[in-house]
Every structure is written in structure tokens, then in C-alpha cells.
Amino acid sequence: VTISAEQQKMAQERCEGLDVTILLQDYRDLNDQFDRIVSVGMFEHVGPKNYDTYFAVVDRNLKPEGIFLLHTIGSKK
Incomplete structure (x- = not known):
């Protein structure tokens, strides 16, 4: 969970092929x-x-x- 689109993109690239979802949202809304x-x-x-x-x-x-x-x-x- 991140509010940074840049951080989300980087995390998605690093987690490619893994069963991981990177959410772009405020943690308080989770x-x-x-x-x-x-x-x-x-x-x-x-x-x-x-x-x-x-x-x-x-x-x-x-x-x-x-x-x-x-x-x-x-x-x-």
C-alpha cells in the first residue's frame, strides 16, 4: 500500500512474477x-x-x- 505512483510502479517491477498486489491508496482507506x-x-x-x-x-x-x-x-x- 502506497500513496506514491512512482513507488507503486517500482514495487510492481521488482515483484514481477510474484503473487503480490501493490495498492495505490491511503492506508487509512484499506x-x-x-x-x-x-x-x-x-x-x-x-x-x-x-x-x-x-x-x-x-x-x-x-x-x-x-x-x-x-x-x-x-x-x-
């Missing part, structure tokens, strides 16, 4: 159930004021026995 959700390098751009919404979207879209992986860079600030 309404589907997934076995796995992986977030890489996005959380730090969401910002603290949007954390509740972010995790609500993950909760809404992750299957009950699903796995969520959050990769982020943080600081003690």
Missing part, C-alpha cells in the same frame, strides 16, 4: 483482512498524533491470528 501486515519505515512519518488511527487500521485489517511487523527508527525525544 478495508480488507490480511494474514500479515508489514510496515517498513512508515511509522516515523505518521507522527504521534496519528498513532491511535494507525493502530486502529492495523487492528481492523489484521486477521485474528495474523502477525504485524513494525519496523521503525526512533529516538528518546
